[in-house]
Amino acid sequence: MTSQPHILILGAGLTGHSAAVTARAAGFEGRLTLIGDEPRRPYDRTPLSKAVLQGRRDTSDLFFDTEASYRERGITLRTGERATCVDFEQRRVALDSGDTVHYDRLLIATGASPIRLRDPGFDLPGVHYMRQVPDAEAIRDDLAQASHVLVVGAGFIGSEVAASARTLGKDVTLVDLLSAPMVAAFGKSVAEICAEMHQRQGVDLRMNDRVVELRGTGRVEEAVLASGARVPCDLVVVGVGVTPNVEPFASSALEIDNGIVVDEFCESSIPGVFAAGDIANWWHPEVERRFRVEHFDNAGTQGAAAGMSLAGNPEPFAPVPYFWSDQYDTNIQFAGYPGTNYQTAIRGTLDDHEFTAFYVEDGKVRAAVTFNRPRELRPCRRLVAADVYVDIGVLCDPDTDLRKFVREAAAG
Numbered sequence: 379m380t381s382q383p384h385i386l387i388l389g390a391g392l393t394g395h396s397a398a399v400t401a402r403a404a405g406f407e408g409r410l411t412l413i414g415d416e417p418r419r420p421y422d423r424t425p426l427s428k429a430v431l432q433g434r435r436d437t438s439d440l441f442f443d444t445e446a447s448y449r450e451r452g453i454t455l456r457t458g459e460r461a462t463c464v465d466f467e468q469r470r471v472a473l474d475s476g477d478t479v480h481y482d483r484l485l486i487a488t489g490a491s492p493i494r495l496r497d498p499g500f501d502l503p504g505v506h507y508m509r510q511v512p513d514a515e516a517i518r519d520d521l522a523q524a525s526h527v528l529v530v531g532a533g534f535i536g537s538e539v540a541a542s543a544r545t546l547g548k549d550v551t552l553v554d555l556l557s558a559p560m561v562a563a564f565g566k567s568v569a570e571i572c573a574e575m576h577q578r579q580g581v582d583l584r585m586n587d588r589v590v591e592l593r594g595t596g597r598v599e600e601a602v603l604a605s606g607a608r609v610p611c612d613l614v615v616v617g618v619g620v621t622p623n624v625e626p627f628a629s630s631a632l633e634i635d636n637g638i639v640v641d642e643f644c645e646s647s648i649p650g651v652f653a654a655g656d657i658a659n660w661w662h663p664e665v666e667r668r669f670r671v672e673h674f675d676n677a678g679t680q681g682a683a684a685g686m687s688l689a690g691n692p693e694p695f696a697p698v699p700y701f702w703s704d705q706y707d708t709n710i711q712f713a714g715y716p717g718t719n720y721q722t723a724i725r726g727t728l729d730d731h732e733f734t735a736f737y738v739e740d741g742k743v744r745a746a747v748t749f750n751r752p753r754e755l756r757p758c759r760r761l762v763a764a765d766v767y768v769d770i771g772v773l774c775d776p777d778t779d780l781r782k783f784v785r786e787a788a789a790g
């Protein structure tokens with residue numbers, strides 16, 4: 379084993395886990411170390427804003443694997459240790475424990491952290507962010523006492539937290555600078571359905587507005603909005619996006635631009651140094667564009683792709699990006715490439731919240747979102763990958779068999 383290179387993975391989230399397990403499964407026999415700063419082994423964050431907040435799932439039940447399984451695979455798992463600095467010339471990583479670890483191949487999988495708001499009052503007790511288990515536990519515990527929840531940011535995490543709080547019967551106000559929830563991801567017409575979904579459930583939506591100040595004595599009690607409105611609140615959750623965790627690498631020769639810049643094999647500007655998951659700004663060889671994707675499927679599959687590269691069997695990573703979200707009783711799934719100049723075509727009716735929306739550019743489907751139509755997502759993803767001209771009228775006709783249509787379209 380000792381003559382083999384040492385693979386070091388920084389960040390023990392889904393990406394790091396997936397890379398480690400894949401490198402081993404691909405036949406890598408050398409030392410493999412996975413280091414993460416959280417005090418627990420890799421776990422699934424996706425239930426935190428949903429089942430965990432709603433009290434339907436315990437945080438002890440989220441791990442991807444057992445400790446014994448890492449041991450059996452020969453993966454040395456070091457939790458509760460933070461990488462503070464990397465010397466890429468000497469191939470050494472300094473940890474906050476004082477230890478230094480040498481590597482031969484390095485994967486950076488340190489993910490992203492919530493953007494913190496610095497406006498007055500955002501440091502008051504009762505103000506939360508959502509990323510890790512302790513965040514979810516603290517919000518869940520506070521929710522038990524809270525009566526009026528203010529959610530700042532109506533993107534993916536904010537919308538899920540608002541839905542969970544409302545499901546628990548709390549008064550909920552959802553504030554966003556933009557015109558509707560999830561509008562950046564879904565565009566105007568579908569985002570308006572998201573707005574209607576929250577309103578139908580009784581959420582007080584304050585779009586095109588922002589919180590300028592939080593006030594309270596000893597704890598948050600009230601929000602002041604830019605419009606001048608005042609909103610009472612005893613619990614605030616901020617979900618205004620994330621920023622990639624690049625600090626330990628920032629002063630190096632490593633190319634960083636909206637995350638760590640990597641090629642289709644997850645390799646960075648420094649040979650032998652890779653990045654994947656939420657932190658990676660990767661080159662899609664087929665679409666010939668860069669993406670940084672902050673979703674579960676990407677973390678798992680790009681982590682696996684990085685694992686193959688680390689093991690010496692690189693394969694190009696070229697998927698159609700995918701994510702899902704669950705809000706109230708609505709399952710939302712999206713596959714495709716983000717864009718701003720798409721036309722939207724609908725299969726089904728928007729009003730009953732059971733439809734598929736296609737994002738079309740020059741006669742080709744670039745992305746699709748399904749609302750409560752999970753079975754339509756897979757053919758949609760295939761259609762995006764096929765990159766073919768289609769008759770949008772036929773595609774949207776409810777009598778069209780979508781699977782058959784896609785099969786034939788993809789076959790040319």
Ligand SMILES: Cc1cc2nc3c(=O)[nH]c(=O)nc-3n(C[C@H](O)[C@H](O)[C@H](O)COP(=O)(O)OP(=O)(O)OC[C@H]3O[C@@H](n4cnc5c(N)ncnc54)[C@H](O)[C@@H]3O)c2cc1C
Nearest residue numbers: 389391392393415424461488489655656672673674677701
């Ligand atoms: C509440 C929540 C709900 C979500 N729900 C969905 C969903 O429904 N659908 C979906 O598609 N996606 C969802 N996601 C997104 C998905 O969970 C992320 O895309 C995924 O976790 C990214 O994995 P990652 O391993 O790249 O990064 P992370 O999960 O962020 O893991 C990175 C790890 O590295 C650690 N780290 C950071 N810096 C250092 C350092 N210097 N040294 C050592 N360790 C470090 C971090 O603490 C963390 O443990 C959700 C995310 C959250 C937070």
